[in-house]
Amino acid sequence: MxxxxxxxxxxxxxxxxxxxxxxxxxxxxxxxxxxxxxxxxxxxxxxxxxxxxxxxxxxxxxxxxxxxxxxxxxxxxxxxxxxxxxxxxxxxxxxxxxxxxxxxxxxxxxxxxxxxxxxxxxxxxxxxxxxxxxxxxxxxxxxxxxxxxxxxxxxxxxxxxxxxxxxxxxxxxxxxxxxxxxxxxxxxxxxxxxxxxxxxxxxxxxxEHIAVRLTKTDKRLLVKCEKYLRDNIGEFSGLDKLAHLAKMSNSRFLLAFRQYFGTTPYQYLKDLRMNAALTLLLDTDDSITSIAEVLGYKNSGHFSGIFKNYYGMTPGEYRRYHYVK
The missing domain is CATH 2.60.120.10 (Jelly Rolls)
Known part of the structure; x- marks a missing residue:
């Protein structure tokens, strides 16, 4: 058409x-x-x-x-x-x-x-x-x-x-x-x-566009690392694991990741978790404690605090607001 x-x-x-x-x-x-x-x-x-x-x-x-x-x-x-x-x-x-x-x-x-x-x-x-x-x-x-x-x-x-x-x-x-x-x-x-x-x-x-020369292979491996974070959202294997996947030294990986994605690997993972939290709160009846555990937070209070810092309301308030609307 x-x-x-x-x-x-x-x-x-x-x-x-x-x-x-x-x-x-x-x-x-x-x-x-x-x-x-x-x-x-x-x-x-x-x-x-x-x-x-x-x-x-x-x-x-x-x-x-x-x-x-x-x-x-x-x-x-x-x-x-x-x-x-x-x-x-x-x-x-x-x-x-x-x-x-x-x-x-x-x-x-x-x-x-x-x-x-x-x-x-x-x-x-x-x-x-x-x-x-x-x-x-x-x-x-x-x-x-x-x-x-x-x-x-x-x-x-x-x-x-x-x-x-x-x-x-x-x-x-x-x-x-x-x-x-x-x-x-x-x-x-x-x-x-x-x-x-x-x-x-x-x-x-x-x-944050730090000057790091990235080859096509570098970019492909960085995308692979990003996918690894998405597929393992409930855990953080650490800098060594991610740098190994990218075939870079730890210091170069941090610079390269920040240049390509505009933030640090840990912050990127936290953003992914907060995005997933929105979906889990709206599309499931799982308890907030269970959602926190799935997303890698052993303490539901810690999870709720981070969520409120992102969205201005607690997970429970967000879920109630949605149901009312």
């Missing part, structure tokens, strides 16, 4: 993906769809705000493997939070890349994009799509010379473990407002995200 406008694309895309409009739950700004029962089950929600931004919420399980091919000739930025790992994508002639759980940033390059989903596997995500017009007209009109965001989004693409962004995406996902109040709420969350991404993260990346 080729389109010159991202809004037109998402007006047509649900039907092409075998979703049926659910009028009873749709509003002026948001269209709600259900997957046709012959093709699977689940929902797809599309919120469009006056050609400025689009918010997508989806949670579905297809009965068949499917591939969606698109080419959109429109400048936009997409920031997503995936809760599942069952999909993959390919841009242009690049290799297929599996989508990991967490934050994903995509800057459209007007190239052919292939999206793949596995049959009988859940696909769950929340996406924010910001049009170029939103930056050029709305933001600059309100705030003047709006800072260029290229460096910041490069940082975000490489450092997808921001607990602050995960927290905001969870708020967007659980928003119950409708109509104008929903539009105001979502825009406030988008501005909150942009304040983090286009300023704080960009400056942090620039300040």
């Amino acid at each position: 080729t389109s010159n406008n991202i809004i037109d694309y998402f007006i047509k895309a649900p039907a092409e993906m075998n979703f049926i409009l659910f009028s009873e739950l749709s509003t002026e700004f948001e269209k709600c769809y259900k997957l046709h029962p012959d093709f699977g089950n689940g929902f797809f929600r599309v919120f469009i705000s006056n050609g400025e931004f689009i918010v997508l919420n989806a949670n579905y399980k297809p009965n068949y493997n499917f591939e969606k091919v698109s080419e959109i000739q429109h400048d936009y930025i997409e920031i997503s939070k995936f809760n599942t790992t069952s999909s993959a994508y390919k841009v242009g002639r690049r290799n297929i890349k599996k989508v990991d759980a967490g934050i994903l940033c995509f800057v459209n390059t007007n190239k052919l994009v292939h999206v793949y989903c596995e049959k009988n596997q859940p696909v769950e995500f929340t996406k924010i799509i910001l049009l170029k017009e939103y930056f050029d007209e709305f933001l600059r009109g309100r705030y003047g010379n709006y800072k260029d965001f290229t460096t910041a989004f490069k940082y975000l693409a490489r450092t997808p473990s921001s607990p602050e962004l995960n927290f905001i995406f969870n708020q967007i996902k659980s928003c119950k407002a409708k109509g104008l109040s929903q539009k105001i709420y979502l825009e406030s969350k988008i501005l909150e995200i942009l304040s983090i991404v286009t300023h704080d993260q960009a400056e942090k990346w620039e300040k």
Whole structure:
């Protein structure tokens, strides 16, 4: 499917993906769809705000493997939070890349994009799509010379473990407002995200960009270390183990990791744990003590203190707030 406008694309895309409009739950700004029962089950929600931004919420399980091919000739930025790992994508002639759980940033390059989903596997995500017009007209009109965001989004693409962004995406996902109040709420969350991404993260990346020459092999091994941290989130094997995986000395590994990911290995692991805590608190009925143990904290009080430092509330308060909302 080729389109010159991202809004037109998402007006047509649900039907092409075998979703049926659910009028009873749709509003002026948001269209709600259900997957046709012959093709699977689940929902797809599309919120469009006056050609400025689009918010997508989806949670579905297809009965068949499917591939969606698109080419959109429109400048936009997409920031997503995936809760599942069952999909993959390919841009242009690049290799297929599996989508990991967490934050994903995509800057459209007007190239052919292939999206793949596995049959009988859940696909769950929340996406924010910001049009170029939103930056050029709305933001600059309100705030003047709006800072260029290229460096910041490069940082975000490489450092997808921001607990602050995960927290905001969870708020967007659980928003119950409708109509104008929903539009105001979502825009406030988008501005909150942009304040983090286009300023704080960009400056942090620039300040911590220590000059270490990294080869392609170095980068591949650093990604391997990051995956090891994700796969062993409940433990921290220590600097020696990680440096060995990266085939570097301890001192060089610390510098290289900080340059590539913008933070230390321990802080990165702590961010991963706090991201996972949000999901476990919302998607399971496990006790806070059990969640703390799974994430590598022997003392639930220590876990609760770190959680509150990140999010401004205790794990119990966060869980109760979600259920109330």
